[in-house]
Amino acid sequence: MDTIYKKIADIVGSNYVSNAAEELYIYSRDQGVQPARLPDYVVMPNSTEEVQKIVALANKEKIPIVPMGGALVLSGLTIPQRGGIVLDMKRMNRILEVNEKSHYAVVEAGTSQGMLQAYLKKHHPKLKHSVPDAPPVATIGGNIAIHGSGHLSQSEGGFHTEMVTGLEVVLASGEAVKLGSCSTVPKWFSRAPIPDLAGLFMGWNGTTGVITKIGLKLFPSPKLKDVMMFMTEDVDSITDILFRIIDTEMAEDIAFFVSPKPAYFEGYQLIMISVVANSEKEMKLRLELIRESVREYIDSKEAGFLPLPPYMKVKLVGAPQKNLSEFADVMKGGGFEYVGAIMPVESIPEAYRAGLEITSKHDITYSMGARIVGRGSCVMFYYAYPFNRADSKNIETVAKALEETNEKALEIGGIPWKTEISGQQLILERMEPGTYKMMTEIRKLLDPNGIMNPGNWEVQS
Amino acid sequence: MKQEYADIIHRCFRCGWCKLPTNYQDFNCPAYLKYRFETFSSGGRMWLLRAWLNGDITTSERLQQIFFSCVTCKNCVEACALPHIKDKLVDIFIAAREDLVEKSAVPPPVRDYLKAMSISGNPYKKPQAERGTWAEGLDIPKYTDQEYLFFVGDVGSYDEVGMKMARSVATLLSDTGVSFGILGEDETSDGNDVKALGEAGLYEHLAKQNIGILNERGVKKIITLSPHGYNAIKNEYPEAGGNFEVYHYTQVLGLMMNDTMPKGTLNAKVTFHDPCYLGRWNDEYWAPRFALGSIPGIELAEMDRNMKNALCCGGGGGNFFTDILGTGKDSAAQVRVSEAVETGAEILAVACPLCYKMLDDAVKAEDLGEKIRVMDVAEIVNESRK
Numbered sequence A: 001m002d003t004i005y006k007k008i009a010d011i012v013g014s015n016y017v018s019n020a021a022e023e024l025y026i027y028s029r030d031q032g033v034q035p036a037r038l039p040d041y042v043v044m045p046n047s048t049e050e051v052q053k054i055v056a057l058a059n060k061e062k063i064p065i066v067p068m069g070g071a072l073v074l075s076g077l078t079i080p081q082r083g084g085i086v087l088d089m090k091r092m093n094r095i096l097e098v099n100e101k102s103h104y105a106v107v108e109a110g111t112s113q114g115m116l117q118a119y120l121k122k123h124h125p126k127l128k129h130s131v132p133d134a135p136p137v138a139t140i141g142g143n144i145a146i147h148g149s150g151h152l153s154q155s156e157g158g159f160h161t162e163m164v165t166g167l168e169v170v171l172a173s174g175e176a177v178k179l180g181s182c183s184t185v186p187k188w189f190s191r192a193p194i195p196d197l198a199g200l201f202m203g204w205n206g207t208t209g210v211i212t213k214i215g216l217k218l219f220p221s222p223k224l225k226d227v228m229m230f231m232t233e234d235v236d237s238i239t240d241i242l243f244r245i246i247d248t249e250m251a252e253d254i255a256f257f258v259s260p261k262p263a264y265f266e267g268y269q270l271i272m273i274s275v276v277a278n279s280e281k282e283m284k285l286r287l288e289l290i291r292e293s294v295r296e297y298i299d300s301k302e303a304g305f306l307p308l309p310p311y312m313k314v315k316l317v318g319a320p321q322k323n324l325s326e327f328a329d330v331m332k333g334g335g336f337e338y339v340g341a342i343m344p345v346e347s348i349p350e351a352y353r354a355g356l357e358i359t360s361k362h363d364i365t366y367s368m369g370a371r372i373v374g375r376g377s378c379v380m381f382y383y384a385y386p387f388n389r390a391d392s393k394n395i396e397t398v399a400k401a402l403e404e405t406n407e408k409a410l411e412i413g414g415i416p417w418k419t420e421i422s423g424q425q426l427i428l429e430r431m432e433p434g435t436y437k438m439m440t441e442i443r444k445l446l447d448p449n450g451i452m453n454p455g456n457w458e459v460q461s
Numbered sequence B: 001m002k003q004e005y006a007d008i009i010h011r012c013f014r015c016g017w018c019k020l021p022t023n024y025q026d027f028n029c030p031a032y033l034k035y036r037f038e039t040f041s042s043g044g045r046m047w048l049l050r051a052w053l054n055g056d057i058t059t060s061e062r063l064q065q066i067f068f069s070c071v072t073c074k075n076c077v078e079a080c081a082l083p084h085i086k087d088k089l090v091d092i093f094i095a096a097r098e099d100l101v102e103k104s105a106v107p108p109p110v111r112d113y114l115k116a117m118s119i120s121g122n123p124y125k126k127p128q129a130e131r132g133t134w135a136e137g138l139d140i141p142k143y144t145d146q147e148y149l150f151f152v153g154d155v156g157s158y159d160e161v162g163m164k165m166a167r168s169v170a171t172l173l174s175d176t177g178v179s180f181g182i183l184g185e186d187e188t189s190d191g192n193d194v195k196a197l198g199e200a201g202l203y204e205h206l207a208k209q210n211i212g213i214l215n216e217r218g219v220k221k222i223i224t225l226s227p228h229g230y231n232a233i234k235n236e237y238p239e240a241g242g243n244f245e246v247y248h249y250t251q252v253l254g255l256m257m258n259d260t261m262p263k264g265t266l267n268a269k270v271t272f273h274d275p276c277y278l279g280r281w282n283d284e285y286w287a288p289r290f291a292l293g294s295i296p297g298i299e300l301a302e303m304d305r306n307m308k309n310a311l312c313c314g315g316g317g318g319n320f321f322t323d324i325l326g327t328g329k330d331s332a333a334q335v336r337v338s339e340a341v342e343t344g345a346e347i348l349a350v351a352c353p354l355c356y357k358m359l360d361d362a363v364k365a366e367d368l369g370e371k372i373r374v375m376d377v378a379e380i381v382n383e384s385r386k
């Protein structure tokens, strides 16, 4: 028998390692348009100790290792570019602590967004965490590893990585280290005031270590929810409208979107505003203040609020939004991938026009939009292109459109987020040489054998 | 593979909604819960099926294990995000099994089960003459012209736990004054799980045999013990020429005869486990709860995963007989009984003989016998009368 296989089986148990063709097939690809690459093994650890042993073995044998959560990133970041081990983290899904008094939770990295959400709803209904619109099996660890954002990113401080209060990570050497307050005292309340080493693992796509535990900020969960939909035809007024609403500080989530379907929406810019409150009185006040903030637009008849039927409100107040996954069926083809570019709010009109140009050039359909992050410090502008998995030509076209979109986003002054290997190249080409040098040196230090998700965040020769 | 299915397999996005219940509490797909590889989720299965049909992977033993580990519980159907494919998911998995059966590429326990079904007519390889022994001493008439036929099925006829359940239900129906008879040794397997395991030909044979006898005896209304039989007779038999008015026994007790059902008092906290073939397959969630709720003293406590979100006991889709999923901490039945204990209930109520046995065994495996016992709805009503 393959000795590596046997060694891995000795660590995790033979039920949790596979090199069968079926597992290798599924773990060689994701839902997007990036090409498949086979791993050699799929491994599912159950504890930090098991992760340490697997990583130490991989390091000794110089086997690449790719951490994987929900594998929902869509841009191929869990596809093992150089083979090796795909480390499926979803067995490590214990919720270790919820500190109600200090508003934080400590979870294992493979905990799904959905499970944490359900757990808080049941055991700590006054608290919630920020949820991405990814399917609920996406993991907390995977989302942190790529600087994800979610339904509290507008109101509660920004990217999900900014909500992290501490990490436990396993380094390529097999060592496990704690980062943040948990490194010094037995509580996970903050990354300050000590040097912030957690940043060495967030946004790195698993290239610096395996995140095994996460401390996460929790936020109040008011009982009442409502949603408003503002509509305009003038994309150039979007920035002003958004800031008027943001500056009221009355909204939870704020997202701008456009879609050519249904046809009667084409050409309209929509802004969805989620509002939460503890009482009817508070809700009324919040809605009123938001309405007031855009009164000038309403009075000039340039824009206005769309009345929403209750059934639609029910759909829209939920997090995550299930209908985003439904987008995969637009082409009756089970696929979509998106460029999510982080950019300033003021870039929205330009970003939107660029999207129209690219989609019309390639004759593809789209959904575009932007979620406000950090009270308007930036947005995550997405260009989502559906494709038909059974049509290789269509896949090629969409892949091309995505590449062009990445370039365009950079041209506009944004930066593609969780981007494909090719998108990473575009970023690295533009990055200050000193910054890239520092990234490379840090990686060499942390991972001298280059086993951690190789191919990512490195200039391709 | 039917063209209708082949045409939509590529439309699965493999987004993973299918792994969870709609309240996201925990993995709710028994095969995925047990194995944890993406391949064992419904999305994984869809993608593998496409790869297999395209010739990208071969008909390996692993592939067979992956396909035959599905318990057809329909959690994926409930949770899937894609409205245009969700309803077809389990049908597609069954169609894939049909293709595998046709190629004789099935795991040994599936082969053994199907062999026993075709030779003995039951999975226990017991004589047909023993089909009615469960009723011995109960004074239940053979069906002649009574209002209802009580259809017992394989597990109720031959399995110890199933027989106990059949006796409870028959006793309660008699005491409620329901006019019914049984077929005894003339009953044939309903074929529900044979169909779920992909042996369409054998299923058809069994269905036709049953339909022939039922029509010959002039049966119009049927009460079934098992939700599996209920499903086959209600939803599948009409296509094979069998048109009957079918009820699951809890519908008779809970909805039709709740007032006349003799009951006493039982001071107990009870939690009800929804059988997939009654709940998600047939949308019946309330009848068993009405029956239980009508007993004075009973406090009904719900598990977090209930009704459309119920975690299957792991015995559906033929797995009760083939045991491809096996036991262990991550087996659906063992997870389920722990969830039942969390409600504080001392009785875990069931309405399916397969669930009864799966969960009863799981209580033993988890050493929870001190905390909770498994009882079927009729048994609970009977207990209240003691």
Ligand SMILES: Cc1cc2nc3c(=O)[nH]c(=O)nc-3n(C[C@H](O)[C@H](O)[C@H](O)COP(=O)(O)OP(=O)(O)OC[C@H]3O[C@@H](n4cnc5c(N)ncnc54)[C@H](O)[C@@H]3O)c2cc1C
Residues within 6 Å of the ligand: A066, A067, A068, A069, A070, A071, A072, A073, A074, A077, A078, A089, A109, A110, A131, A132, A133, A134, A135, A137, A138, A139, A140, A141, A142, A143, A145, A146, A147, A148, A149, A150, A204, A205, A206, A207, A209, A210, A211, A212, A324, A325, A453, B015
């Ligand atoms: C319909 C849809 C909507 C989406 N909406 C959003 C949204 O609103 N906000 C958002 O942020 N994202 C969104 N996404 C993108 C993505 O699904 C999420 O960001 C998701 O949280 C990623 O987590 P994952 O567990 O699937 O990560 P994976 O895809 O498994 O991994 C992502 C990256 O992280 C690395 N990684 C995974 N786990 C670890 C670990 N434990 N240690 C180190 N590295 C690790 C992987 O190697 C990979 O590079 C959406 C996706 C879809 C399909």
